[in-house]
Amino acid sequence: MSRTEGPRHENPPHDGFEEELGAVLRRTGDGFAADDRRGLVEGGLRRGRRRLMRRRLAVTGSALALVAMGVGGVYGGLLFGPTGAVDTASVAGEPTSAAEPTGPLPDMARIPVKEAAAVLKAHTPAGQWTFDGENGLGQGVLGVYDDGNGKAAVTVFLSRSFGPGEAGEGLVACPDKAHDPDVECATETIPGVGRLMRLQGYEYPDRREETKNWRATLLTEDGFIVDVNEYNAAAEKGAPISRENPPFTLTQLKALVTADAWKPLLAKLPDPARPSTPPSVPDEPSGEAVRTTLRSLLPEGLEVKDEGRVDDYGYFHLLVDDGKGIGFVEINVQTGMEEVAEHLHATGATTLPDGRLVGVTEGVAEKGGDGVVVRTVDTLTPEGFRVVITTLNSDGYRAPATRAEPALTVEQLKAIALSPKWQKPIK
Known part of the structure; x- marks a missing residue:
């Protein structure tokens, strides 16, 4: 698997257990092939729920962190x-x-x-x-x-x-x-x-x-x-x-x-140490913070019909309707993603005057249901702050189309992902 397509991939410090554990974490569900953008959409965008487990368990001395990384x-x-x-x-x-x-x-x-x-x-x-x-x-x-x-x-x-x-x-x-x-x-x-x-x-x-x-x-x-x-x-x-x-x-x-x-x-299991965030994994915003910010940025006329759980760090999804049918929207806010710049450059991303990269993909959802179209805007600051937003014209992955086009246009996705609200401290 490539280490440029998806969640965190910075090498951890060479300090014994954390080094080996970090290597396994990165290789078990965090990487997606560089030529598989839809792999990013279907899996990498959900790093938030996996990060919650990593944040709490990655340095506890418990192997649970390894088994908790499934997609x-x-x-x-x-x-x-x-x-x-x-x-x-x-x-x-x-x-x-x-x-x-x-x-x-x-x-x-x-x-x-x-x-x-x-x-x-x-x-x-x-x-x-x-x-x-x-x-x-x-x-x-x-x-x-x-x-x-x-x-x-x-x-x-x-x-x-x-x-x-x-x-x-x-x-x-x-x-x-x-x-x-x-x-x-x-x-x-x-x-x-x-x-x-x-x-x-x-x-x-x-x-x-x-x-x-x-x-x-x-x-x-x-x-x-x-x-x-x-x-x-x-x-x-x-x-x-x-x-x-x-x-x-x-x-x-x-x-x-x-x-x-x-x-x-x-009873033979060792006592866990108090968990702490690994130094190589910067904090990400809570699911509630992402939820609040995303909802504040939705275009007028777009009604929220349902929401996902808000206990996932950096991740949130919801179902919306503009009167033309239900559509799916998900967003992932990630820190420390500098290495993704190489992939975004290779796939034709635009560089804004402030140095931010903006990549756009649009097409048939490879693993979606009949007639499903996926649109993704992937943005990255020079400091490695990444906002990725995706919309489908269905109510979920592998579900059939519920409307002709996704509920958000590419320009609307860009406006959300590039909003300065994401740059404010959100916890």
């Missing part, structure tokens, strides 16, 4: 192998670089994989299991289950957040239908236990492969996380479909993640 809320599995090496082959929903860190990461849990496998087997229906690295240590387990109806990959990842419940809420929040229309998801609070999310979706939101991903994630009241993913193939990616659906029902997944047998293993 659109449907996060990929991750575990540590026998030596503690990171297996990131499936974290982001896109192929990852072969040059991932392979050495052990310090301060991670050293849970016997065999013990996690035993809990998994004891709380699922009878079947044949094989496990990776069963004699090693890690922070979860990866197994292949076969009940006679086809093999299925199953992953369990155990982690914790900083403080009771804090910083883990994003993992038990359902993905937005605007980005993942095929996901069925529900959350519930279980008294005395914690917050549970269960979803049924696909490994790839655009369904370029038909591998299904069913998931249950529990955030306990005391801040521990049990995350289980299952698939209808023998591997999360790259394996043929082996059965119609993953093997366990949502009821069975709930019983699995809430089992008391995980508690002794969760």
